[in-house]
Amino acid sequence: MATVAxxxxxxxxxxxxxxxxxxxxxxRIGVLYGVTAxxxxxxxxxxxxxxxxxxxxxxxxxxxxxxxxxxFTMHALTMIFLAVMPLGAAFFNYLxxxxxxxxxxxxxxxxxxxxxxFLGGGLVLTSSFFLGGAPDxxxxxxxxxxxxTAYSGSGMDYYVIxxxxxxxxxxxxxxxxxxxIINMRAPGMTMMRMPVFVWMTLIVAFLLILALPVxxxxxxxxxxxxxxTTSFFLPGGGGDPILWQHLFWIFGHPEVYILILPAxxxxxxxxxxxxxxxxxxxxxxxxxxxxxxxxxxxVWSHHMFTTGLGAVPRVVFATSTMIIGVPTGIxxxxxxxxxxxxxxxxxxxxxxxxxxIALFTIGGISGVMHASPPVxxxxxDTYFIVAHLHYVLVGGAIVGIFSGLYxxxxxxxxRFLSETLGKWNFWLMFIGLNMTFFxxxxxxxxxxxxxxxxxxxxxxxxxxxxxxxxxxxxxxxGVLVFxxxxxxxxxxxxxxxxxxxxGSTLEWATSSPPPEHDFDAIPEVRARxxxxxxxxxxxxxxxxxxxxxxxxPPPSYYPLILAFGVLMLGVGPLSHLAVTALGVPVIIxxxxxxxxxxxx
Amino acid sequence: xxxxxxxxxxxxxxxxxxxxxxxxxxxALTIITIVELGASLWVDLGSLLIPVLIVLSAVKFxxxxxxxxxxxxxxxLLTRVFVGSFVLATGVMIALLALFWTDITDLLxxx
Amino acid sequence: xxxxxQHVEHHSVTGIDxxxxxxWIFLGSxxxxxxxxxxTYLIFKADIPxxxxxxxxxxxxxxxxxxxxxxxxxxxxxxxxxxxxxxxxFREVEFAGVLDIPITSQSTFVLLMSSVTxxxxxxGAQHGRLLMMKAWxxxxxxxxxxxxxxxxxxxxxxxxxxxxxxxxxxGASFFVLTGFHGTHVFIGVLILAxxxxxxxxxxxxxxxxxxxxxxxxxxxxxxDIVWIVIFTIIYxxxx
Numbered sequence: 001m002a003t004v005a006x007x008x009x010x011x012x013x014x015x016x017x018x019x020x021x022x023x024x025x026x027x028r029i030g031v032l033y034g035v036t037a038x039x040x041x042x043x044x045x046x047x048x049x050x051x052x053x054x055x056x057x058x059x060x061x062x063x064x065x066x067x068x069x070x071x072f073t074m075h076a077l078t079m080i081f082l083a084v085m086p087l088g089a090a091f092f093n094y095l096x097x098x099x100x101x102x103x104x105x106x107x108x109x110x111x112x113x114x115x116x117x118f119l120g121g122g123l124v125l126t127s128s129f130f131l132g133g134a135p136d137x138x139x140x141x142x143x144x145x146x147x148x149t150a151y152s153g154s155g156m157d158y159y160v161i162x163x164x165x166x167x168x169x170x171x172x173x174x175x176x177x178x179x180x181i182i183n184m185r186a187p188g189m190t191m192m193r194m195p196v197f198v199w200m201t202l203i204v205a206f207l208l209i210l211a212l213p214v215x216x217x218x219x220x221x222x223x224x225x226x227x228x229t230t231s232f233f234l235p236g237g238g239g240d241p242i243l244w245q246h247l248f249w250i251f252g253h254p255e256v257y258i259l260i261l262p263a264x265x266x267x268x269x270x271x272x273x274x275x276x277x278x279x280x281x282x283x284x285x286x287x288x289x290x291x292x293x294x295x296x297x298x299v300w301s302h303h304m305f306t307t308g309l310g311a312v313p314r315v316v317f318a319t320s321t322m323i324i325g326v327p328t329g330i331x332x333x334x335x336x337x338x339x340x341x342x343x344x345x346x347x348x349x350x351x352x353x354x355x356x357i358a359l360f361t362i363g364g365i366s367g368v369m370h371a372s373p374p375v376x377x378x379x380x381d382t383y384f385i386v387a388h389l390h391y392v393l394v395g396g397a398i399v400g401i402f403s404g405l406y407x408x409x410x411x412x413x414x415r416f417l418s419e420t421l422g423k424w425n426f427w428l429m430f431i432g433l434n435m436t437f438f439x440x441x442x443x444x445x446x447x448x449x450x451x452x453x454x455x456x457x458x459x460x461x462x463x464x465x466x467x468x469x470x471x472x473x474x475x476x477x478g479v480l481v482f483x484x485x486x487x488x489x490x491x492x493x494x495x496x497x498x499x500x501x502x503g504s505t506l507e508w509a510t511s512s513p514p515p516e517h518d519f520d521a522i523p524e525v526r527a528r529x530x531x532x533x534x535x536x537x538x539x540x541x542x543x544x545x546x547x548x549x550x551x552x553p554p555p556s557y558y559p560l561i562l563a564f565g566v567l568m569l570g571v572g573p574l575s576h577l578a579v580t581a582l583g584v585p586v587i588i589x590x591x592x593x594x595x596x597x598x599x600x
Numbered sequence: 601x602x603x604x605x606x607x608x609x610x611x612x613x614x615x616x617x618x619x620x621x622x623x624x625x626x627x628a629l630t631i632i633t634i635v636e637l638g639a640s641l642w643v644d645l646g647s648l649l650i651p652v653l654i655v656l657s658a659v660k661f662x663x664x665x666x667x668x669x670x671x672x673x674x675x676x677l678l679t680r681v682f683v684g685s686f687v688l689a690t691g692v693m694i695a696l697l698a699l700f701w702t703d704i705t706d707l708l709x710x711x
Numbered sequence: 712x713x714x715x716x717q718h719v720e721h722h723s724v725t726g727i728d729x730x731x732x733x734x735w736i737f738l739g740s741x742x743x744x745x746x747x748x749x750x751t752y753l754i755f756k757a758d759i760p761x762x763x764x765x766x767x768x769x770x771x772x773x774x775x776x777x778x779x780x781x782x783x784x785x786x787x788x789x790x791x792x793x794x795x796x797x798x799x800x801f802r803e804v805e806f807a808g809v810l811d812i813p814i815t816s817q818s819t820f821v822l823l824m825s826s827v828t829x830x831x832x833x834x835g836a837q838h839g840r841l842l843m844m845k846a847w848x849x850x851x852x853x854x855x856x857x858x859x860x861x862x863x864x865x866x867x868x869x870x871x872x873x874x875x876x877x878x879x880x881x882g883a884s885f886f887v888l889t890g891f892h893g894t895h896v897f898i899g900v901l902i903l904a905x906x907x908x909x910x911x912x913x914x915x916x917x918x919x920x921x922x923x924x925x926x927x928x929x930x931x932x933x934x935d936i937v938w939i940v941i942f943t944i945i946y947x948x949x950x
Contacts, residue, residue, distance in 0.1 A: 182732060216744060240755075297691075625827075636947055664932055667830075675727055682742075685743065693746045
């Protein structure tokens with residue numbers, strides 16, 4: 001039996017499609033993550049545009065209420081789990097081994113598995129639109145509405161299964177990156193010499209590893225409530241809907257930092273390069289990131305101030321939430337100090353990074369406002385919250401990611417994105433997102449509830465709603481300019497040299513795009529900002545020996561097969577349990593093959 | 601972080617206990633379990649019962665992790681990773697339970 | 712050598728094998744997983760109303776004008792109480808705990824012993840004593856199966872007494888918590904049985920036999936310590 005499984009020939013890298021399906025190269029997996037997540041980002045954007053169209057004028061009727069509920073739920077799920085998180089993963093995949101001077105991640109096949117499971121989970125979640133309706137309870141799926149099939153349709157089952165599958169993908173990826181960063185660093189790359197982006201990735205990995213199991217437990221209990229008539233969250237049977245909220249936000253608040261820390265890491269790489277100055281306060285930056293990671297566990301109940309927590313918990317969580325503003329503030333001042341006195345080049349990447357600081361600060365300040373329970377009780381579930389979270393996620397995470405795209409594009413493709421189109425892209429997005437999200441502060445204070453389907457005339461909400469909707473289309477136009485920029489750039493010749501921006505980190509020491517084995521010779525790290533140190537001290541990186549045979553892990557079918565088995569396991573409860581039963585032998589076959597496959 | 605050289609390679613290294621000691625530890629853990637059963641079922645310890653049970657299971661827990669799982673002989677990093685996660689899990693559990701208790705007491709106090 | 716999955720020890724910065732590091736971090740993740748399940752159990756344990764509201768299965772009969780209710784109470788304590796009904800008759804309630812501590816103590820002992828056999832298998836693998844490794848691996852697999860047998864018995868017994876997932880919060884949180892633990896044991900049995908089978912190949916477990924058995928052992932011991940916690944919390948700490 002073992003030999004049968006073991007004799008599946010290793011894929012030969014012939015044929016473009018098969019070479020991508022079986023790849024275990026971290027750079028290719030990064031590209032797969034990036035392209036897939038960007039497509040989901042566009043899907044989530046279209047969902048948002050439909051929502052804004054519906055809300056543009058009072059008593060709008062562009063879409064019906066049921067679809068509207070599905071759209072705002074799926075917009076959040078798509079953007080969080082299928083766009084921002086995997087866009088972060090795309091950067092981790094592409095950059096981490098390069099930045100720490102390794103030739104691949106610790107577990108290349110596990111890395112491929114993470115991507116394929118992610119793709120499966122994303123498809124399950126999105127397909128619900130066409131298979132009886134998407135989840136429609138809001139992305140945090142509050143019980144008891146989510147817990148019974150009487151109140152929420154089959155969409156909730158897709159929610160549960162989709163998030164369980166996506167959680168598995170994230171867990172595998174996070175374990176992989178934690179081990180890679182801890183164990184695979186090049187000689188001399190001590191922890192306190194690692195680029196801040198690598199540090200932020202390590203913190204995100206640990207947040208995922210520790211927070212996802214709590215979500216998994218909550219989802220499984222929800223699944224049992226829906227499918228096996230338990231009552232974990234249903235008060236009718238003795239359950240407690242507040243327990244769902246606690247479990248969800250124990251995961252949900254670390255998740256907020258999972259979304260924003262990669263963008264903070266990107267900005268911490270872009271600003272020093274374009275200020276031609278080392279990052280100000282490196283150690284404080286690292287410490288602040290670690291502190292955010294720890295404190296992120298102690299603030300979850302600030303999402304629940306209106307549930308009657310009691311006086312003591314309110315004081316505790318209000319205090320911890322205010323404290324978490326301190327490390328965040330440290331980061332903001334360090335970015336400003338990095339630019340201070342620097343010789344700044346205003347590229348598109350710089351524009352995005354600088355605006356990140358401003359926009360994230362707005363989102364951060366409106367966030368700390370809610371640390372105060374009385375303020376929070378006023379603004380809970382109003383558009384003020386919608387404004388706050390979008391300043392953090394669009395003004396923060398997405399703007400940071402775009403900065404990273406412009407910065408590392410030449411490294412990833414060998415081609416420069418057009419700076420002219422880039423500036424158009426930036427200004428349209430910047431104006432669009434401020435037009436969309438800033439007036440939501442006013443709407444929230446004026447009492448407009450979030451997730452509302454429509455509103456009457458005369459409530460004073462008409463002007464800013466229309467204004468926000470126009471802004472949303474300008475924002476979308478900005479994204480469209482980016483797509484055009486990419487399409488045009490990819491037809492240009494490769495002109496980027498190894499280190500076009502004069503960056504200081506190791507990924508700039510190899511060619512653009514890097515060879516499959518990343519480095520001809522494993523780099524030596526003698527200081528923080530290694531390339532600047534080498535330049536200033538007249539040192540050079542070791543040359544590769546042209547005769548050396550660098551052995552890279554061969555491509556493999558098994559990640560794809562195993563991911564397919566996992567997908568069958570998940571699809572079973574949504575269709576027919578026979579699919580789950582058939583998935584088990586697929587998984588066993590894939591694991592046997594995986595274990596016995598030679599990796600030499 | 602030190603380099604590989606300062607830590608002995610794992611596989612054939614003579615670390616950990618001998619088989620005889622492992623069996624002895626197993627017997628000790630069995631005795632602790634019997635004591636736990638006794639404390640729970642046959643002796644009335646009153647309000648001391650729960651602290652006693654927690655301490656005894658903690659001893660078992662630590663013994664298995666330190667010796668059966670060799671954590672005592674491993675580089676400190678692994679201890680930090682595991683103990684850190686365990687402390688976080690315990691902290692979150694205690695906070696969560698405290699929240700549910702506070703919920704009730706505050707209701708009673710009319711806060 | 713650039714292959715990441717093999718010969719990792721050659722370029723692991725910390726001197727810890729990648730796979731062992733991954734296993735330990737994963738076990739950290741599992742702490743949160745079981746932490747959330749145990750929290751749920753404890754929260755609902757505080758919520759279970761006092762008898763006679765919470766009985767699992769009750770049989771009522773009239774004796775000398777008294778209503779006698781007998782049945783199972785979720786927690787292992789005998790409850791004996793007399794209530795006065797509105798019409799002046801008495802309602803005598805006799806409940807016994809549904810948890811069978813002597814039986815579960817046996818299964819706890821079995822799992823504890825499986826940790827001893829596991830560590831002996833690791834010792835054998837690391838010292839090149841392959842027969843010792845195989846024998847103790849087999850013993851561990853068998854003890855794991857016996858533990859699962861006890862669990863199946865317990866689940867079936869509860870079911871026959873009317874305690875199921877739906878009965879009450881105790882049933883739901885008990886079955887989900889111990890069910891997930893049992894699933895972990897089952898996966899552990901599969902892993903160890905696979906190693907055992909593979910060790911009979913001509914090439915055995917290869918040059919890294921000690922390492923493979925050791926990493927599987929980490930998982931197995933973790934499942935054991937989770938049971939140490941569960942046994943104390945569910946079975947030993949009274950209502």
